[in-house]
Amino acid sequence: xxxxxxxxxxxxxxxxxxxxxxxxxxxxxxxxxxxxxxxxxxxxxxxxxxxxxxxxxxxxxxxxxxxxxxxxxxxxxxxxxxxxxxxxxxxxxxxxxxxxxxxxxxxxxxxxxxxxxxxxxxxxxxxxxxxxxxxxxxxxxxxxxxxxxxxxxxxxxxxxxxxxxxxxxxxxxxxxxxxxxxxxxxxxxxxxxxxxxxxxxxxxxxxxxxxxxxxxxxxxxxxxxxxxxxxxxxxxxxxxxxxxxxxxxxxxxxxxxxxxxxxxxxxxxxxxxxxxxxxxxxxx
Numbered sequence: 001x002x003x004x005x006x007x008x009x010x011x012x013x014x015x016x017x018x019x020x021x022x023x024x025x026x027x028x029x030x031x032x033x034x035x036x037x038x039x040x041x042x043x044x045x046x047x048x049x050x051x052x053x054x055x056x057x058x059x060x061x062x063x064x065x066x067x068x069x070x071x072x073x074x075x076x077x078x079x080x081x082x083x084x085x086x087x088x089x090x091x092x093x094x095x096x097x098x099x100x101x102x103x104x105x106x107x108x109x110x111x112x113x114x115x116x117x118x119x120x121x122x123x124x125x126x127x128x129x130x131x132x133x134x135x136x137x138x139x140x141x142x143x144x145x146x147x148x149x150x151x152x153x154x155x156x157x158x159x160x161x162x163x164x165x166x167x168x169x170x171x172x173x174x175x176x177x178x179x180x181x182x183x184x185x186x187x188x189x190x191x192x193x194x195x196x197x198x199x200x201x202x203x204x205x206x207x208x209x210x211x212x213x214x215x216x217x218x219x220x221x222x223x224x225x226x227x228x229x230x231x232x233x234x235x236x237x238x239x240x241x242x243x244x245x246x247x248x249x250x251x252x253x254x255x256x257x258x259x260x261x262x263x264x265x266x267x268x269x270x271x272x273x274x275x276x277x278x279x280x281x282x283x284x
Contacts, residue, residue, distance in 0.1 A: 004060045007086070008049060009040045010074055012066035015091045022106075026065055026088070029107040033114025035061075048074050051081040059083060061278075065106060067091020068135055068256040076132055079274035084120050086113060086278045095135035095256070099123070100279040112280040120276040121283045124197045127271040130253060130260035135196070137268065139243055140177045142192030142207065143252035143259065175246035179204070181267075184235045189246055194232075197270055201237040208233070240269035 007030070011023055023040075030037050038059065041049060049062060062078070063086040064071050071087055078085065088106040089097040100121070101109045112118060126133040176189030190206040197203075244265045245251045251262035 005034060006036045006038050006059055007061040007063050008059050009037050010043055010064045010066060011040060012043050012070040015067040018090045026106050029110040033110050035114060043070055048077055051078055054081060054083060061086055063088055065090035068093060068095050069258040071096055072134055072256040072258060075134060075275060081275050084276045084278050100277060102281045109280055113278060118278045118280045121279045122273045122276060124199055124270045125273050126195060126197050127269050129266060130262060131255055133255040135256055137195040138192060138254040139251055140190060140192040141252060143254045175249035177243050177245055179241060180244050181242040182238060185233055195268060201239050202241055202268060202270060203237050204235040204241060206233040206235055240267060242267040
């Protein structure tokens with residue numbers, strides 16, 4: 001039988017909001033809230049927990065203090081698990097955490113959980129041929145800037161220069177994407193499309209780049225994961241969408257910031273998250 005006040009904690013030491021002092025503070029907040037952290041898992045050095053391991057340990061809750069990519073990997077592997085998952089802001093953008101908890105810090109969220117001010121929800125997420133995107137899906141040649149972000153995070157200057165050069169070439173020369181069903185947006189397509197799941201459908205934004213300066217500015221925005229600040233076309237909300245790369249080219253994808261290879265044509269639709277997530281703000 002699960003012990004309702006027990007949890008396991010997953011952390012990623014390389015995530016943007018994660019360091020030793022942050023973990024110490026988080027564990028103190030967990031204890032102060034009357035919760036018991038039975039085990040801390042350091043990903044990727046240690047494997048992510050499976051439903052079988054959590055059930056064997058009779059754990060009621062899995063807390064994840066990491067970025068959106070680690071959260072994606074952890075939650076995707078727990079489909080059908082009977083416990084609840086607590087997403088905490090331990091990365092750079094924390095998009096899923098913001099959707100579930102607003103701008104609250106990890107310690108503030110833990111305090112709310114300890115006092116019972118939370119609900120279990122199963123939000124809409126994006127189904128793809130390559131997996132699930134819980135907070136954000138990016139598609140198109142612009143996704144080639146993702147390795148630059150990794151090199152920057154690792155402070156690998158030579159790799160950053162090399163990957164940036166490759167990204168400029170890929171973004172400028174690879175076939176653009178077109179929205180073919182429903183047919184939306186510009187006839188010459190987009191170098192980057194952003195899809196966010198909402199309870200009403202997929203919200204789609206299209207980003208255009210036409211000059212070298214545009215490529216560099218957009219690439220830098222993708223590296224910082226602040227591309228939304230740039231000029232874009234708001235293409236509205238749809239139930240599902242089919243994208244196609246021009247001339248049958250392949251389609252780059254980022255699922256919650258993590259690279260995933262796409263085919264020349266891909267269809268994206270909403271589906272319900274297959275495990276309970278805790279929310280501390282009103283959730284429609």
